[in-house]
Amino acid sequence: MSDSDDLNASAEDGGWRNVGAEAFASRSDVLKRAAAAGGAVVAGGLLIAGLPKVAASARSQEQDVRILNYLLRLEYVMAAFYETAAAEGQLTGEIQQFVSVVGEHERKHIALLLGILGDDADPEPSVDFGPGTSSPSEVGATAHMLEETASAAYIGQGANLTKGVMIDAARITSVEARHAAWIADILQRDPAPAPADPAKSPKQVSAALRRAGVSISD
Amino acid sequence: MSDLTLEELDQDGAIQEGIAGLYGHSRADFLRKAVVGGGVLMAALSVPPRVEGAASSDVRIFQFALNFEYLQSTFYTETERLGTIAKMAARKALWARTLGAHERAHVAIIKKVLGPAAGKRPFFNFRGNTESEDRFTRTAVAMEDLTTALLTGLTPKLKDQGLTAAAFSLMTVEARHAAWARHLVGVLPVASAFDEPKSLNGVDRIVASTRFISTLRPRTTTSRNPRFTG
Numbered sequence: 001m002s003d004s005d006d007l008n009a010s011a012e013d014g015g016w017r018n019v020g021a022e023a024f025a026s027r028s029d030v031l032k033r034a035a036a037a038g039g040a041v042v043a044g045g046l047l048i049a050g051l052p053k054v055a056a057s058a059r060s061q062e063q064d065v066r067i068l069n070y071l072l073r074l075e076y077v078m079a080a081f082y083e084t085a086a087a088e089g090q091l092t093g094e095i096q097q098f099v100s101v102v103g104e105h106e107r108k109h110i111a112l113l114l115g116i117l118g119d120d121a122d123p124e125p126s127v128d129f130g131p132g133t134s135s136p137s138e139v140g141a142t143a144h145m146l147e148e149t150a151s152a153a154y155i156g157q158g159a160n161l162t163k164g165v166m167i168d169a170a171r172i173t174s175v176e177a178r179h180a181a182w183i184a185d186i187l188q189r190d191p192a193p194a195p196a197d198p199a200k201s202p203k204q205v206s207a208a209l210r211r212a213g214v215s216i217s218d
Numbered sequence: 219m220s221d222l223t224l225e226e227l228d229q230d231g232a233i234q235e236g237i238a239g240l241y242g243h244s245r246a247d248f249l250r251k252a253v254v255g256g257g258v259l260m261a262a263l264s265v266p267p268r269v270e271g272a273a274s275s276d277v278r279i280f281q282f283a284l285n286f287e288y289l290q291s292t293f294y295t296e297t298e299r300l301g302t303i304a305k306m307a308a309r310k311a312l313w314a315r316t317l318g319a320h321e322r323a324h325v326a327i328i329k330k331v332l333g334p335a336a337g338k339r340p341f342f343n344f345r346g347n348t349e350s351e352d353r354f355t356r357t358a359v360a361m362e363d364l365t366t367a368l369l370t371g372l373t374p375k376l377k378d379q380g381l382t383a384a385a386f387s388l389m390t391v392e393a394r395h396a397a398w399a400r401h402l403v404g405v406l407p408v409a410s411a412f413d414e415p416k417s418l419n420g421v422d423r424i425v426a427s428t429r430f431i432s433t434l435r436p437r438t439t440t441s442r443n444p445r446f447t448g
Contacts, residue, residue: 059379101408108411151390158373159382166374166382170389171412174366177390178397182407185398192316192394195323196387 051202052160059162067157068165069122070202071172072113074153077209077216078146079106080127089139094186099139102147102179109172116165123218130213140187142212147180149208152200269332273377277335280328280381282418283388286368287324288339289430290361294318297348306351313402317358317395324388331384341432359403362396364421371415 051066082103085091091099114121132142154173161169181191200208209216269277294317297303303314329336347357369389376382397407416424425431 101406105408105411112412155383155386155390158386159379163374167415170370170373170386171415173386174370174389174393174413175408175411177393178408178413181394181397182401185401185407191313191398191401192320192391195320195391196327196384197390197394199383199387 052157059160061162063160064162064165065117065120067160068113068117069120071154071157071169072110072117072121073125073216074150074205075106075109075113076124077127077214078150079103079110081129081133081142081146081214082106084129085133085139085143088133089136091136091139095136095140098143098183098186102143102182105175105179109175112168112172116168125216125218127217128215130215132213140183142214144180144183144187144189145208145212146214147176147183149200149205151176151180152198153202153205155197156199156201156205268330269335269378269381272381276376276378276381277332279372279376279418280332281335281337282422283369283372283385284325284328284332284336285340285431286365286421286425287321287328289342289425290365291318291321291325292339292342293344293348293357293361293430294321296342296344297354300348302349302351302354310355310402313398314354314358317362317399320391320395324391327384327388331381342430343432344430345428355399355403359396359399359405362392362399364416364424365392366396366413367416368418368421370413371417371421374415 051070052063082099085099086096086103089095089099129142132138151173154169154176158166158169158173177197184191269280294314297314298318303311303318306314344357347353366389369385369392373382373385373389376385393413400407400409
């Protein structure tokens with residue numbers, strides 16, 4: 001199986017500068033590699049062939065479907081995390097409240113995205129969190145990583161969506177950022193580290209999850 | 219850091235942090251001014267997009283956003299200057315100072331985006347809300363939630379893709395401020411699974427009702443009795 005690791009390993013750093021004409025070149029490059037890998041780009045990761053980089057690509061409904069499926073996949077990962085964390089994390093106090101409230105939010109995000117995608121929605125992946133759900137401190141750290149990553153993923157793709165669905169993405173984006181700030185404050189970390197939040201490209205998002213020991217498979 | 223040679227950064231220190239999160243723009247000419255060389259962080263830097271040539275509705279949206287950032291930054295700066303923040307507990311003071319620094323950076327960023335289309339800072343009267351910690355905090359919570367709703371509503375209305383991307387980057391910061399503020403005062407930081415957008419006019423009405431801004435909207439006096447000045 002040639003999974004997204006191949007793509008990530010050879011990826012140029014970051015997607016932030018890959019804008020305009022460069023982005024299209026990069027995008028076709030991704031597609032070429034996808035073809036070389038037998039088209040199995042999605043397996044084991046988040047990457048979906050033809051996903052645009054950050055704020056880079058001409059909008060279309062076809063592209064909306066790819067982006068929304070990528071975001072749906074992230075939401076599935078988070079919802080699965082909170083479900084497992086609630087069951088296994090031996091949580092008490094505010095972290096327990098966080099997991100319960102935020103888990104419910106992610107499920108509502110999934111419902112909204114499924115409603116938009118209809119028959120175009122990809123199936124729910126299976127996710128393994130390694131030790132990430134085993135204790136309150138692991139749960140806190142993994143939750144913080146997931147929420148920061150999700151927020152950056154939405155920022156990275158929001159402007160690529162057509163206007164009709166961008167409104168719904170925006171309503172979710174700010175909520176993911178609120179989640180990130182909340183868990184950061186619980187952990188006594190910085191709830192708002194910068195005046196403008198950075199975006200993450202799909203590759204960066206995929207790499208962040210992998211570094212945290214999160215593995216995703218179909 | 220000697221390769222951090224963006225002339226914009228040298229000119230205006232306030233932008234330095236703010237610009238870091240703003241990523242590229244669909245128009246390649248903005249990249250010309252991006253940092254060359256440097257590490258991963260430096261590679262991420264680029265100057266904010268500009269409204270030059272953008273739709274007039276985009277310009278109007280950013281002008282409104284600038285007034286709103288003026289309002290917020292002045293609010294935090296005045297509270298700091300009056301010594302209200304210095305009296306707070308450490309973690310709360312950190313929150314108040316961070317928000318002030320961010321809102322001042324937002325002013326700098328949006329002014330740069332607007333270029334010559336940027337308006338001047340209006341006059342403000344915060345009516346005592348910068349002097350008491352309690353009133354300051356309650357106003358800040360409301361203001362940050364309102365800004366989040368404003369940017370959630372305005373961002374999808376922008377036509378230019380680069381400006382839209384920049385607005386997403388600012389929107390999430392306001393959402394973080396709001397969640398942080400709410401957490402500090404002991405209310406749920408995320409009240410709902412979705413942030414409900416507010417329209418520009420809706421926010422304008424709310425801001426007007428606070429009477430914090432004296433000159434955002436010059437009033438006609440024809441249907442009004444002269445103000446008692448004695």
